[in-house]
Amino acid sequence: MAKSYMTLGIILALAGSFIALFSYIAIDSVPVTALGLSTIILGLTSIGLANTRPKLSPEACLLFLKAGVKNTLAILEELEVKSKAIYLPRSMMKGRSEAIIILDGEGSTKGIKEKLSGSLFVGYEFSLPFNERGSQKFKEVLPRHIVLDYGTGSKEKAIAITTLGNICLDFLKYTPGRTADEIKSAIKYILTRVLDIASGVRVDVTASTVKVEVTGAEMMDKDIFYGESLYSHVLGSPVTSIVAAICSEALEKPVRITFETIRKGAVSIILEVIP
Amino acid sequence: MRIYNRFIVSLAAAFSLTNILLAFSGQDDLAVYFNANAIAYLIVALSHADLNPRAQTSVNILGALIFFGFIVTFALKLYEIAQM
Numbered sequence: 001m002a003k004s005y006m007t008l009g010i011i012l013a014l015a016g017s018f019i020a021l022f023s024y025i026a027i028d029s030v031p032v033t034a035l036g037l038s039t040i041i042l043g044l045t046s047i048g049l050a051n052t053r054p055k056l057s058p059e060a061c062l063l064f065l066k067a068g069v070k071n072t073l074a075i076l077e078e079l080e081v082k083s084k085a086i087y088l089p090r091s092m093m094k095g096r097s098e099a100i101i102i103l104d105g106e107g108s109t110k111g112i113k114e115k116l117s118g119s120l121f122v123g124y125e126f127s128l129p130f131n132e133r134g135s136q137k138f139k140e141v142l143p144r145h146i147v148l149d150y151g152t153g154s155k156e157k158a159i160a161i162t163t164l165g166n167i168c169l170d171f172l173k174y175t176p177g178r179t180a181d182e183i184k185s186a187i188k189y190i191l192t193r194v195l196d197i198a199s200g201v202r203v204d205v206t207a208s209t210v211k212v213e214v215t216g217a218e219m220m221d222k223d224i225f226y227g228e229s230l231y232s233h234v235l236g237s238p239v240t241s242i243v244a245a246i247c248s249e250a251l252e253k254p255v256r257i258t259f260e261t262i263r264k265g266a267v268s269i270i271l272e273v274i275p
Numbered sequence: 276m277r278i279y280n281r282f283i284v285s286l287a288a289a290f291s292l293t294n295i296l297l298a299f300s301g302q303d304d305l306a307v308y309f310n311a312n313a314i315a316y317l318i319v320a321l322s323h324a325d326l327n328p329r330a331q332t333s334v335n336i337l338g339a340l341i342f343f344g345f346i347v348t349f350a351l352k353l354y355e356i357a358q359m
Contacts, residue, residue: 008283034312037312041316048330048337
């Protein structure tokens with residue numbers, strides 16, 4: 001993608017230079033010289049923008065994304081997960097933003113709420129071979145916990161998953177405040193400026209819910225992220241996942257996606273704020 | 276991607292409009308054309324403040340160079356007036 005802007009920029013800058021010089025020296029026409037100057041500016045702008053685009057093509061990016069999503073999907077299918085994920089703020093997960101999925105269904109939501117309002121989860125660390133455990137690099141990169149206990153019962157377990165939304169929080173320069181305007185500005189910054197996958201955002205915050213309307217959303221791959229897929233049912237579509245992670249971080253409370261509809265690029269989301 | 280395309284198309288439209296209007300008004304001073312285009316660039320850049328931060332930096336650097344050109348042509352005009 002960067003290549004097309006670079007090519008366009010070089011062509012415009014060269015054509016502009018030729019037009020400007022030729023008209024100034026040979027035909028002595030000021031308007032045509034001005035046209036050449038404008039074309040040079042346009043070309044330089046295009047070259048400047050090309051240098052800010054990633055070198056990878058969208059197809060390559062989608063390839064990596066699909067691989068990650070399919071692996072997560074395989075875990076969800078294997079564990080027969082049916083409940084929706086709860087997005088947690090970084091303050092509740094030792095500085096890591098993650099979504100947790102309760103393994104034994106909706107029945108245990110009350111128990112997890114009680115645990116969430118109290119202390120941190122107790123989790124199991126990955127068991128690695130000796131030579132890998134000794135490596136500092138592995139210790140830093142691997143997640144600290146994947147299976148989490150939130151009660152004393154053997155079935156009271158959840159899994160922690162890093163979603164697209166959780167990773168997007170790294171792009172925020174500061175933690176947004178709790179007001180609707182601050183949340184809207186953070187979501188808009190990520191969706192329109194950083195990722196360029198939506199054009200507008202509207203946010204309405206109440207004590208127990210957050211309603212978000214995203215307009216002009218890019219649909220990405222419909223088969224994986226939208227419709228009836230298990231991934232979108234549990235973790236939400238990419239746009240919804242980002243919105244949920246930001247709202248959770250801003251409100252410093254766990255949130256769960258309770259409603260999501262997508263119609264002609266407009267995404268309506270209702271999030272439940274878990275007290 | 277859509278923001279980038281919109282920015283380039285807006286810029287092309289603004290430059291075209293500026294040059295056509297000045298040409299039809301019989302303007303024959305290159306400095307006037309340059310300054311009008313510079314102002315058009317700054318306005319379009321300002322109205323696209325929602326570009327991503329790296330692109331914004333790039334647009335701002337080019338804007339600063341164009342603004343420098345604007346100041347130079349303005350200073351030359353002042354010098355010409357002072358010489359009269």
